[in-house]
Amino acid sequence: MRCKTAERYISLKLDGELCPRRQKALHRHLQTCSFCARIQSFNLAMQTRLQELPQAEFPQWLHHRILSNLPRQKKQSWAGKHALSYATASLAIIFSLLAGTLVGIKGYESSESYTQSETEYSYLSFGEQSLMEVYDD
Ligand SMILES: [Zn+2]
Structure with missing residues (x-):
């Protein structure tokens, strides 16, 4: 093993x-190479010393400072935020208008066909009379 590899x-x-x-x-290399053995003992000592260091406490203001220095996301305009819902709402309105028109056309056609028989027509045209008129009969 090369010393470079041993270091890694x-x-x-x-x-x-x-x-x-x-x-x-690595163990085999360290038994034959005093240079790498010294590197390992040095690194071990360094690691131990670093772990012994007390955990540094961050000042209170640091958190707020970091947060206030973060790049702000540009606020999306109200129109931009609701553009999609406007499109959806417009589609829904157009669809309901079309559906209403179709239902109206169909209803008109079927009510015309019933004018031939008076009895059936009177049942179907209930909606055109008020409830009072129905009870008056
Ligand atoms: Zn070595």
């Missing part, structure tokens, strides 16, 4: 990300 493996080992097979290879 040492870092990975300290991070706990070195697979057992490579750990064995």
Whole structure:
């Protein structure tokens, strides 16, 4: 194993990300190479010292400062936000107008066909009379 590779493996080992097979290879290299062995002991000592350091507490204002310095998302205009719902609403209105027209045409045709028989027509044209007229009969 080259010393360059051993250095990389040492870092990975300290991070706990070195697979057992490579750990064995590193161990073999460290037994023969005093240079890499020193690097490992130095890195180990450094890691231990860093872990002993007290966790730095962040000042209260830091959080607010970071948040206030974040780039703001440009506010979307009211029209832009509702453009899609306007399109949907317009489609719904157009559709209901078309449907209403079609129903009206069909209804008109069927009511015309019933004028031939008076009795049937009187039942169907109930909607044209008020309830009072119906009870007067
Ligand atoms: Zn080495």
